[in-house]
Amino acid sequence: MVRKEPSVYLFLGQDIITSDGLSQKDATLKKIKEQLGFSTVEDFNCDSLYARGLQLKDLQERILSYPVKAKKRMIVLREAQDLKEEIKKFIFNYVKKPLSSVIMVLDVEHQEPRDTFPKNIYNYAQVLRFREEARLDVFTLSRSVESKRPEYALKILSQLLEKGEKPEWILNGLRYALGRNIAHPLETRKRLKLLLNCDVAIKTGKLKPVFALERLILSLCSLSKPFG
Numbered sequence: 001m002v003r004k005e006p007s008v009y010l011f012l013g014q015d016i017i018t019s020d021g022l023s024q025k026d027a028t029l030k031k032i033k034e035q036l037g038f039s040t041v042e043d044f045n046c047d048s049l050y051a052r053g054l055q056l057k058d059l060q061e062r063i064l065s066y067p068v069k070a071k072k073r074m075i076v077l078r079e080a081q082d083l084k085e086e087i088k089k090f091i092f093n094y095v096k097k098p099l100s101s102v103i104m105v106l107d108v109e110h111q112e113p114r115d116t117f118p119k120n121i122y123n124y125a126q127v128l129r130f131r132e133e134a135r136l137d138v139f140t141l142s143r144s145v146e147s148k149r150p151e152y153a154l155k156i157l158s159q160l161l162e163k164g165e166k167p168e169w170i171l172n173g174l175r176y177a178l179g180r181n182i183a184h185p186l187e188t189r190k191r192l193k194l195l196l197n198c199d200v201a202i203k204t205g206k207l208k209p210v211f212a213l214e215r216l217i218l219s220l221c222s223l224s225k226p227f228g
Contacts, residue, residue: 138173
């Protein structure tokens with residue numbers, strides 16, 4: 001069986017510059033290009049675009065451009081978290097059925113709590129993670145749950161509790177954050193039921209708050225993969 005190369009890559013996190021002055025993201029891009037067999041005409045087949053100021057028609061023109069003496073071309077969208085909403089909507093529809101002649105790389109340096117764009121791309125892209133921001137809040141916890149990373153989520157939960165955050169506040173914050181994100185109706189109902197069960201377990205003393213929250217995190221992360 002021939003392995004199909006991804007048509008869309010999602011870079012999540014901040015770049016890391018090594019002591020040699022090398023960029024980890026650039027090194028990763030180089031590896032991807034090597035896998036594609038890019039040759040001396042690479043510059044003609046690689047577009048690096050910055051989100052701020054980018055117009056939808058310009059992106060569409062780049063996507064429809066033909067490769068030069070090659071089978072594929074690459075489009076790298078830097079700081080993709082700053083893309084205009086109309087471009088984000090276009091990309092979300094595009095990644096569901098991307099052109100086989102185009103490799104798109106979406107470089108998202110950081111995720112805002114209310115921005116569902118990266119999450120909507122998860123199922124359609126090869127996700128590569130880099131250094132993540134160390135902001136410690138319930139929104140970071142929510143994002144780790146959304147991306148189904150139980151070990152990371154439990155670590156954040158532990159840090160929040162050590163910081164002095166009350167379990168009730170954490171639970172209410174999760175209810176707010178997860179409730180704002182778009183999810184499949186069936187998964188939404190499952191989330192609400194798990195949140196309610198946790199609330200009851202804490203208020204009735206059935207479980208210690210920390211155990212109730214840990215069980216909640218594991219249960220939320222075990223739900224099906226994020227829906228687009």
